[in-house]
Amino acid sequence: MSERHEMPTFSAGVEHHVAQFLFERAQPLLLQFDENWQLVNLHGDPARFGFDPDNADAAAHQLRDLFLGMPLDATIDLPFVHMPNGRSAHVHLLGGSEPGFQVLLLDAQGEHDRQQAQQQVGNEAALISGQKSKAIAQLRQIRSELERQRMRLAEANALKNALIATLSHDFRTPLTSIFGYLHLLDTQAPQSASVRHALRALRRNSNYLFTLAENLLEYARADTRSSMLEPVRVDLEYLVEDLEGMFQPLAADQGLEFTIGVELLDAKTPVLDELRLRQILVNLIANAVRYTKKGGVGVALRWQDGALSIEVRDSGIGIAEELHEQVFVAFNRVRQAAGSGAGLGLSIVKRLVTQMHGSIELQSRLGEGSCFHIVLPSLASVVAAPQGGTEETPALESSRIRSVLVVDDDPDICYLLDTWLSDLGFRVRIVGDAGAAVESALADPPDVLLVDVELPGLSGNTAVFRLRAKGYRGHIVTLSATPTEEARRVALNAGADQYLTKPINIEVLARAMQAATPRP
Amino acid sequence: MTAPARKICMLGDFGVGKTSLVARYMRNTFSDTYLTTVGVKVDSKEVDLGELGMLKLVVWDIAGRSVLDALNMSYLRGASGLLLVADGTREASLRTAIDLLLQSRSVLEDAEAVLIVNKLDLVERWEVGPSTLAGLRQTMPVIETSALSGDGVEQAFLELAKRLAR
Structure with missing residues (x-):
């Protein structure tokens, strides 16, 4: 406002027109005060800016507040000042009019409204944009939290499946004992009708329990692995x-x-x-x-x-x-x-x-x-060689007594296998862990090694691997409660010749032993 | 006897609630419609400060800006106090308030300043943390307000008035 520009020269008519145009738009009000804020003179319409024409003191009072703390002998411009009647005005202090000063008010309502509309749009857009950014950040946070939860759930689901599979797997070993001993009882002493009935009920319910356990296992391995057909x-x-x-x-x-x-x-x-x-x-x-x-x-x-x-x-x-x-x-x-x-x-x-x-x-x-x-x-057309199962237990014929080393840590299973294998004509040795198995098999190599995978300490697969590495050439049958292709592959890769899954019965065992010790 | 008058300026980013705080303090009113301020609105109120006597506060509600240009500087002339206003739900507005204080120092070396953090009614959406405010309190009075409910508003103006009366 303090800069002065060279004014172009226009004809008197043009200058008059411009002056009239600006005058009509600005509706100037000039108030002249003495040094004590007493109104000396007034030009224009005070009512246009909300001042009472009959109360000059009130106007002076309001304008005095506006210039509070400012030097009154200077020129000060205050654009867009809110007037008592709500209109907007440019207020100019024109100092240096001895002995007092002048205040010039120019109507700025039209300009104010235009600026306000423009700024309103800009400010609202900025506020909304800020809220949008915040909402997006919150959504990102929620999404990342959901992702974390999804991973936790996936982990929990994997744990649940592993638990179900373990439980079901753990059912197989005791069920092997139950089925085995039922078979022993079936084949031993003549029984009364009521005992036969009781044994049948035991077998039936054991089967049912086994089916339930198998359902759980099937469910747990739903996603990827296909189970092995037997x-x-x-x-x-x-x-x-x-x-x-x-x-x-x-x-x-x-x-x-x-x-x-x-x-x-x-x-x-x-x-x-x-x-x-x-x-x-x-x-x-x-x-x-x-x-x-x-x-x-x-x-x-x-x-x-x-x-x-x-x-x-x-x-x-x-x-x-x-x-x-x-x-x-x-x-x-x-x-x-x-x-x-x-x-x-x-x-x-x-x-x-x-x-x-x-x-x-x-x-x-x-x-x-x-x-x-x-x-x-019929699976006969799908799978070339059935694992076992005949109407009658095959008798094993041999020119000499074959030996079997049984490696299992469950005494019930050991006793059962000992009984069955002895019945099948084998000389049976029993050890309870992988280390003893390796030692025993190397010291006196058996014709057949029948080893459980799930042993305390080193696994049965490790024992098999070590024995093969040390040159053991006998037949190895691995026994496991895990009926998956992967478990079978691991056992065969370790050096086993056959892979049987629990629970086994004597027919399956007999067929496996027959395959292990072919007739000369 | 006429109470001495002091000019105070409301400074802060747009939309932080300067006009609403003045309306609540001067007329005890509130409107939840946002209307941007162009230029300046000047209001005054006399306050009784007890032993410190009466003081007339001439309050300049200045259009919200993030920086002070020449125009805003002209509005600041003659001010004795500053009410810096931030919006608790917009952390950036707090930085703006501090920036405005630093910029104003070029024309108002000795002005008293009080920081208002507004929108206490939306405190669950605040981005400004209590530890930040505790740090700022080491350098200037900080008062949390709600122009909507009126909480803290009177207190903020009185705090500045007392500092100006001393």
Whole structure:
């Protein structure tokens, strides 16, 4: 404001026009005061700026506040000052008009409004942008927190699966003992009808317990690893009798009719994974019985043209057609909504059927019962050499007595294997850990080494590896409670010739020993 | 007898609540509609400071800026006190308030200053931490306020008034 610019010269007419134009826009008010802020003179309309024309003192008072602390002999410009009536004015102090000073007010309302509108938009945009940045930062933080939680959950899930797998795995060793001793009892002294009945009940329920443990294991290894198939010759009539014994009393308790039967229309003995077949049937029949309140459950097996056809039909609550796909998903809400159960069984059934190269179909309508139809091809065509299982335990013939070194830390299992192997004609030595196994096998090499993988200290696989490294050339059979392809691969890579999974029975053991000690 | 008058200026970034604080202090009113200030609004109020007597506060509510240009400097002339205003929910506005204080020192060497951290009603969204304020209290009075509820507003103006009356 203090700079002076050279003013161009215009004609009197133009200058008059400009002066009139600016005058009309600015509506100037000039107030002249003496040195004591007494109004001496006034030009313009004081009401335009909110001053009372009849009360000059009030105007003086208000303007005095505005110049508080400032020198009154200077020229001071105060743009956009809020006036008493709300209008905006440029206020100029014009000092040096002896003996007092002048105050010039120019209306700035129009300019004020334009600037205010412009700044308002800018300021609001900046405030919103700040809030947006803050919200984005918060979202990032939330996302990173969610990611951390997801990782924690994934870790917890892996731990849970490992726990389930461990529990299920730990079931196998005691079940091996139970099955083994049941077999011993079956084959020993003649028994009364009531003892035979009791043994049958024990076997049935042990099987059921084993199926439950297998369900858990199947669930735990859902994601990646496919489990190993164990094809054996299956006695379907015996299986059907077992299932009847298991479910007939349960169905009778609920007032349901329960029928189960098998038709054998192919002369060849079925070769299937018996454990998985049993799991499929137990799961399907248990579900049918659970969800049927009246009527009955019918199970029909037919062995024909190298395939086993299974039909499980019930007169239960049924499943709406639009939910047919969902029932095969783990923890689905269809089954949960229907009452009990976590909805795990059918997902496992589907997985097992797929593993066994079979197919499954569901026919059901809400309120009209359900029928599951499964076809399982014989595994004889899928897997070249079944691991074991014959109607009768094969007798081992040999010109000399073969020796077996059993390496297991479970005394019950050791005793059982000792009994079975002695029955099969072997000379048996037993040690409880890997170190002793290596020492004993090198000192007096056995024909067959039967070693448990899960040993205290060094694992059975380590013992096998060391023995092979030191030149042991006998046959090695590894025994483990872990039924996975990976575990099998590890054992065979270590130097084992065969890999058996618990629980084993004498038929499986006999077949393995036969393979280990071929006739000369 | 006329009370002595002192000019005080409200300084702070836009949107921190300077106009709302003045409205709450002068007229005990509040509007939650944000309207940017262009130029300056001048209000005055006499306060009774007890033993220190009466004092007339002439309050200049100056348009919010992050830096003081020549225009703002002209508004500061003759001021005895500064009310620096920051918004507790915007940490950057606290830095601006401190910057404005430092810039104002070129024309107001001896002005008393009180720091107001406004929007106490939104304290759960504050970015300004208590430890920051504790550090600032070592150098100047710091008062947390809410123009919305009125908390701390009277106290802040009185604190500055007392310092000006001494």
